[in-house]
Amino acid sequence: MKRLVKAGAALAGLAVVVLAVVIAVAVATAPGPDPAVLVEGESRTSSSGQYTSEFFSEDSDGQHLVYPVIKDAAGAVVWSDDERYLQSAHPVGVVWQEDADVLWLLSSDIGNSRVVQVDGEWTKDWDQATPPPDIARIDEGR
Template structure:
């Protein structure tokens, strides 16, 4: 390899590494077309279109919604919707409403907590 070809080779290798990292990151995020399974395998998260609004939604294994976001999101500020890696805790990353986590309470109902307290670092990186 010549000295002239080295920068192009390094640039291509760097782009490949960045693409691989962002691809893994994208696989964790739920969208309208991409449902993401919770760590337990008992639930999935997806973003459901509701007219002009988007609603992050948690479904059980039969596909029935068990929680639907009551805060409206819009396409312009598409929310990040991602499960924690080791627990069935869904994070909704929103520039419209702020970040929040959704988890089951003691009775098994899904409840939202507004704010980023306790947000794992890997999810905080997605929020940046």
């Protein structure tokens, strides 16, 4: 009888170890957010290196809202989004296009848009063509 109890305890211990390993592997290999997508408190640099994007934030009616901005190399804000996003409910993915200074705003709530320079001014464009492959890949993975 002692031998059966010891064998059962050993098997239970082994099962716990195996379960812990399976959970650790699942967590380590789970897809996370794309590192190109802007995270609050960080900045991302455009492909030319001349611009950065970051989130500014404001609190309104007890909610923490964010909005993306573009800064030039001197740190001056050259564009600020007029939309405010509640990231906990309707997050916006903010990502620079790999091969051009084009900032994409990916939102399942209000739709995707891009921010481009037109005649030296940054403009938000809602009627853009199909996103390039790097942006489409990120949008599909969100």
